[in-house]
Amino acid sequence: MSDNHGHGHGEHHGHGHDDHHHHQETFITKYVFSQDHKMISRQFLITAIFMAVVAMLMSTLFRLQLAWGEAGEKFAFINYMLGDKWGKDGVMDPNMYLALVTIHGTIMVFFVLTGGLSGTFSNLLIPYQVGARDMASGFLNMLSYWFFFVSSLLMFASLFVENGPASAGWTVYPPLSALAEAIPGSGAGMDLWLISMSLFVVSALLGGLNYIITVINLRTKGMSMTRLPLTIWAFLITAILGVLSFPVLLSCAVLLIMDRTFGTSFYLSDIFINGHPLDATGGSPVLFQHLFWFLGHPEVYIVLLPALGMASEIIAVNSRKPIFGYRAMIGSMLAIGFLSFIVWGHHMFITGMNPFLGSVFVFTTLLIAIPSAVKAFNYITTLWKGNIQFTPAMLFSIGLVSTFISGGVTGIILADSALDIPIHDTYFVVAHFHIVMGLSAILGMFAGVYHWFPKLFLRMMNKKLGYAHFWITFASAYAVFFPMHFLGLAGVPRRYYSNTAFPIFDNLMDINEFVSVAAIIGAIAQLIFLFNFFYSIFRGPKAPENPWNSTTLEWTNGVGHIHGNWAGKLPVVHRWAYDYSKPGKSKDFVPQTVPLEDGEHDGGEHD
Amino acid sequence: MIKFLVYSAILLGIIAATQLMRVFELASELKGTRHYEIKEADNRRNGKLMFWFMVTFMLFCFWQVIKYKDKLLPVAASIEGVELDWLLNFNFIIIWVVFIITNVLLFWFSYKYYGRDNAVAHYYPHNNKLEILWTTVPAVVLAVIIILGLKSWTTITAPADPNMRIIELYAKQFDWTARYAGTDNTLGGFSYKLITASNPLGVDANDPKTADDFTVKGEFHIPINQPVEFKIRSRDVIHSAYMPHFRQQMNAVPGMITFLHFTPTITSKRMKEITNNPNFEYLLLCNKICGASHYNMQMNIIVDTQEEFDAWLKKQKPNLSAAPATADAAEIKEGK
Numbered sequence: 054m055s056d057n058h059g060h061g062h063g064e065h066h067g068h069g070h071d072d073h074h075h076h077q078e079t080f081i082t083k084y085v086f087s088q089d090h091k092m093i094s095r096q097f098l099i100t101a102i103f104m105a106v107v108a109m110l111m112s113t114l115f116r117l118q119l120a121w122g123e124a125g126e127k128f129a130f131i132n133y134m135l136g137d138k139w140g141k142d143g144v145m146d147p148n149m150y151l152a153l154v155t156i157h158g159t160i161m162v163f164f165v166l167t168g169g170l171s172g173t174f175s176n177l178l179i180p181y182q183v184g185a186r187d188m189a190s191g192f193l194n195m196l197s198y199w200f201f202f203v204s205s206l207l208m209f210a211s212l213f214v215e216n217g218p219a220s221a222g223w224t225v226y227p228p229l230s231a232l233a234e235a236i237p238g239s240g241a242g243m244d245l246w247l248i249s250m251s252l253f254v255v256s257a258l259l260g261g262l263n264y265i266i267t268v269i270n271l272r273t274k275g276m277s278m279t280r281l282p283l284t285i286w287a288f289l290i291t292a293i294l295g296v297l298s299f300p301v302l303l304s305c306a307v308l309l310i311m312d313r314t315f316g317t318s319f320y321l322s323d324i325f326i327n328g329h330p331l332d333a334t335g336g337s338p339v340l341f342q343h344l345f346w347f348l349g350h351p352e353v354y355i356v357l358l359p360a361l362g363m364a365s366e367i368i369a370v371n372s373r374k375p376i377f378g379y380r381a382m383i384g385s386m387l388a389i390g391f392l393s394f395i396v397w398g399h400h401m402f403i404t405g406m407n408p409f410l411g412s413v414f415v416f417t418t419l420l421i422a423i424p425s426a427v428k429a430f431n432y433i434t435t436l437w438k439g440n441i442q443f444t445p446a447m448l449f450s451i452g453l454v455s456t457f458i459s460g461g462v463t464g465i466i467l468a469d470s471a472l473d474i475p476i477h478d479t480y481f482v483v484a485h486f487h488i489v490m491g492l493s494a495i496l497g498m499f500a501g502v503y504h505w506f507p508k509l510f511l512r513m514m515n516k517k518l519g520y521a522h523f524w525i526t527f528a529s530a531y532a533v534f535f536p537m538h539f540l541g542l543a544g545v546p547r548r549y550y551s552n553t554a555f556p557i558f559d560n561l562m563d564i565n566e567f568v569s570v571a572a573i574i575g576a577i578a579q580l581i582f583l584f585n586f587f588y589s590i591f592r593g594p595k596a597p598e599n600p601w602n603s604t605t606l607e608w609t610n611g612v613g614h615i616h617g618n619w620a621g622k623l624p625v626v627h628r629w630a631y632d633y634s635k636p637g638k639s640k641d642f643v644p645q646t647v648p649l650e651d652g653e654h655d656g657g658e659h660d
Numbered sequence: 661m662i663k664f665l666v667y668s669a670i671l672l673g674i675i676a677a678t679q680l681m682r683v684f685e686l687a688s689e690l691k692g693t694r695h696y697e698i699k700e701a702d703n704r705r706n707g708k709l710m711f712w713f714m715v716t717f718m719l720f721c722f723w724q725v726i727k728y729k730d731k732l733l734p735v736a737a738s739i740e741g742v743e744l745d746w747l748l749n750f751n752f753i754i755i756w757v758v759f760i761i762t763n764v765l766l767f768w769f770s771y772k773y774y775g776r777d778n779a780v781a782h783y784y785p786h787n788n789k790l791e792i793l794w795t796t797v798p799a800v801v802l803a804v805i806i807i808l809g810l811k812s813w814t815t816i817t818a819p820a821d822p823n824m825r826i827i828e829l830y831a832k833q834f835d836w837t838a839r840y841a842g843t844d845n846t847l848g849g850f851s852y853k854l855i856t857a858s859n860p861l862g863v864d865a866n867d868p869k870t871a872d873d874f875t876v877k878g879e880f881h882i883p884i885n886q887p888v889e890f891k892i893r894s895r896d897v898i899h900s901a902y903m904p905h906f907r908q909q910m911n912a913v914p915g916m917i918t919f920l921h922f923t924p925t926i927t928s929k930r931m932k933e934i935t936n937n938p939n940f941e942y943l944l945l946c947n948k949i950c951g952a953s954h955y956n957m958q959m960n961i962i963v964d965t966q967e968e969f970d971a972w973l974k975k976q977k978p979n980l981s982a983a984p985a986t987a988d989a990a991e992i993k994e995g996k
Contacts, residue, residue: 322915
C-alpha cells in the first residue's frame with residue numbers, strides 16, 4: 054500500500070493527524086501534481102466541464118445544420134466556428150457533420166460521463182464517505198488524472214488536424230475507421246482518437262483499481278459493507294465494471310491501430326476501395342463490434358450507475374427519509390452490473406450475427422428491465438410521505454428518475470430483436486439512449502455538483518440560479534429528445550447530413566426545427582450553470598459543515614479541506630447511512646457517527 | 661473589429677452578472693438570510709412546478725402523438741412488416757402504461773409531499789411484500805414480451821426457402837446495385853479482385869451461372885405476394901440495407917454475405933393511393949454511417965403485379981457475361 058505522505062492511509066484505529074505538521078506543499082504538488090483526492094476530483098470536474106462545453110457547442114452546430122442548414126440557410130456562426138475549410142459561406146461540409154457527431158458522442162460518453170462523472174465523484178466521495186484519509190494510492194490516483202488530461206488534450210487536438218477529426222461515428226466501426234480512403238477523418242484524426250482512447254483506458258483502469266481497493270480496504274471502524282451509502286456501492290460496482298471491460302476496449306483499439314498502421318487484417322477482408330483491391334483478407338468487421346460492445350454495453354452502466362447512486366443519496370437526504378429498500382437497491386445494482394456483461398449483442402442484431410445468438414441477447418437484455426424497474430419504484434416510494442426539500446440537487450435527482458424511466462421503457466422495444474429490425478440506427482435509438490443514458494447521467498452529474506459543491510469548493514452555489522438552470526434544462530431536454538422518437542418511427546436514419554435529398558421525410562422537417570430550437574435554449578441555459586459554478590467557486594457564501602443535514606461521514610469533518618480529511622482520529626461508524634426522520638429522535642437525521650441507543654435497531658438490518 | 665466587439669460584449673456581460681450577484685448577495689446578507697437555505701416557500705413553488713410540469717409534459721406527449729401519428733411510415737407493405745407493426749403496437753401499449761403511471765406518481769409525490777416547516781417524514785425503510793410485488797410483476801410482463809418477440813424473430817429470420825427469388829444487393833460508396841439471379845435463380849460467383857470499371861461487382865464471367873444474371877441501378881422491381889430473398893454484399897465499408905416500408909433491414913458487411921427475405925403485399929401503385937401521394941416510392945436506404953454521402957445513398961423499389969413484373973423482366977438483358985475474368989480461380993466465391 055502506498056504511504057507517500059508519511060502516514061498510513063489505511064489506519065482504522067485513528068492516527069493523529071497532528072504528527073505530520075512538517076508536511077510541506079508547493080504550488081506544484083498542491084494544484085498540479087496533487088495526490089490529494091479532493092484536488093484530483095476538482096481537476097477531473099473542471100476538465101470534464103471544459104470538454105462538455107466543446108461537445109455542447111458541437112451539438113449546437115449540427116442542430117443548426119439539421120434544422121435549417123439542409124434547407125439552404127447559411128450561418129455566420131458555422132463559418133466562424135468551422136472556418137472556410139469546413140464551413141465555407143456558412144454551409145457545413147458533410148464530412149465535418151460526421152466529425153461533429155462522432156466527437157460529440159466520444160466526448161460526452163467517455164470524457165464527460167465516464168471520466169468526469171466517476172473521476173469527480175468517486176474521487177471526492179469514496180474516501181470521504183468510507184472514512185479514509187485518502188485513496189489507497191494517491192500516486193496512482195494522480196496518474197489516473199494526468200492520463201485523463203493527456204487523453205483529453207489529444208482528443209481536443211484532433212479537432213485541428215488537417216483532414217479533420219475521427220468521423221466514423223463514436224463507435225468507430227471499421228472498415229470506415231480503418232481506411233483513410235473511405236473518409237478523410239480516418240487519417241491522422243483517427244490515429245489521435247485511438248491514442249487518446251488508449252490513454253483514456255489507462256486512466257480508467259488506474260482510477261478504477263484505486264476505487265475498488267479503497268472501498269474494500271480503507272473503510273473506517275464500524276463501516277460494514279451494509280452500512281455504506283448507496284453512492285459508494287454504485288461507485289464500487291462501476292469501478293468493477295470498468296476494470297473488467299475497459300481492457301477489452303484497449304485490445305479492440307490496439308487491433309485497429311495494427312490494421313491501420315502495420316498491415317494486419319483483424320477487421321478487414323475482401324475490400325476494394327479507391328480503385329484497387331486491398332491485400333487484407335480473412336478478417337471480420339463484426340469482430341470489432343463484438344469487442345467494442347463488450348466494453349460498450351457495460352460502459353452504459355459505468356455512465357449510469359454513479360448517477361443513480363448519487364440520486365439515491367440525494368433523494369433520501371432531501372426527502373428526509375431512508376432510501377426505500379436499501380438492500381434491494383444494492384441487489385439491483387449488482388444484478389444490473391452482472392447482466393451488463395452478457396447483453397452486448399443487442400447492438401448487433403442486424404449485423405449478420407447468427408439469429409439464434411440474437412435470441413439469447415434478447416433474453417438477457419430484457420432481464421435488465423427487472424432490477425431497473427425495482428430501482429425506479431424504490432425511488433418513487435422514497436418520495437412517498439417524505440418532507441421533500443427542493444434543493445437544486447433534489448430537482449435534478451427527480452429529473453433523473455423521470456428520464457431513467459422514460460428512456461428505459463423504449464429500451465424494451467429496442468431490446469426486442471424483431472422490433473429492432475425496422476428501428477435500428479434510426480432516431481428512435483438516438484432518442485432512447487440520449488434520454489436514458491445521456492440525460493439521466495448528466496442530470497445526476499449536475500445533482501452531484503450542486504449537492505457536493507460545499508465539499509468540493511467549500512462554498513455554496515446560488516439556489517435561485519440552480520432552480521432556473523434545472524427547469525430550463527429539464528424542459529428543453531425532453532423537448533429535444535421526445536420528438537426524436539417520431540422521427541425514428543418514421544424511418545429517419547441517424548447520422549444523415551441532410552434529410553431533404555429525397556422527399557420521403559419532407560413532412561417531418563418541423564420536428565427538426567422544434568428540436569433545434571429546444572436544443573439551443575437548453576445550451577444557453579447551461580450558461581446559467583457555468584456562471585453560478587465559477588462565480589460560487591470564488592465568491593459564493595462559505596459553506597457550513599453540514600448544509601443539507603446529512604448523516605454521512607463527509608459532513609463531519611469541519612468546514613475546511615484538511616490534508617488527511619479528518620483532524621485527529623478517523624470517525625467511527627455506528628449505524629447505516631439512512632437514519633432520516635427515525636421515530637423517537639430529537640432531530641430528523643442521525644449521523645452515522647452517533648452510537649446506537651440501548652435496544653435500538655440499526656436501520657440497515659432487516660428485522 | 662466585430663470579433664473584438666463580440667468578445668468585449670461577452671466580457672462586460674460576465675462582469676455585469678457578477679456584480680449583480682454580489683449586490684443580490686449583500687442584500688440578502690443585510691436581511692440576515694442565508695440564501696442557499698431551502699425555505700417552505702421554495703418547496704411549495706418547486707412542488708407546484710413539479711405538478712404543472714407533469715401536466716404539461718403529459719399533454720405535450722399526447723399532442724406529439726396526435727400530431728405525428730399520421731406522418732409516420734404508412735401501413736407495412738410486407739407480411740413480416742404487418743406482424744412487426746402489431747408487435748410494436750402491443751409493446752407500445754405496455755410501455756405507455758408504465759411510462760404514464762410511473763411519471764405521474766413521481767411528479768405527484770414530489771408535489772404532494774413538498775417540505776413543510778413542521779412536517780416530519782414517514783420513516784419507511786423497506787417492505788418486502790411491495791418489493792416482491794414489483795419484482796415479479798415486471799418479470800411476468802417481460803416474459804410475455806420476450807416470448808412474443810422471439811416468436812416473430814424466429815419466423816422472420818428463419819432460413820429462406822430455396823425456391824425464393826434471389827436478388828443480390830451490392831453496396832458501395834455511395835450507391836446500390838441489384839443483381840438478379842436470372843432464369844436459373846442462382847447467382848454467378850464473384851471476387852473483389854475481379855472488380856474493374858466495366859465489372860463493378862467483380863462477377864466471374866466464366867461461371868456458367870453468371871450467363872443469365874443481370875444488374876440494375878437506380879430502381880429495382882419485385883413482384884407482389886412472392887417472397888424474395890436478398891443477399892447483401894459490400895465492396896468497401898459497412899453499409900446497411902434499410903427498407904423502412906417493408907420493416908426490413910440488414911447490414912452489408914465487406915467479406916461477408918448477409919441475408920434477409922420478405923414477401924411484399926402492396927404494389928407501388930396501390931401505395932400511391934393509400935398514401936395519397938402520386939410521388940410515393942418504396943426506398944432502399946443506407947442506414948450505417950459510410951462516409952460523406954451516406955445520407956444520399958438510396959434506390960427505389962418498385963413492387964409490381966405479376967404481369968407488370970413479367971413484362972419488366974422480359975426487357976432485362978443479361979449484362980455480366982462480357983466482363984473479363986483474370987482472378988485466380990481459388991479466390992472466386994460461390995454466388996450461392
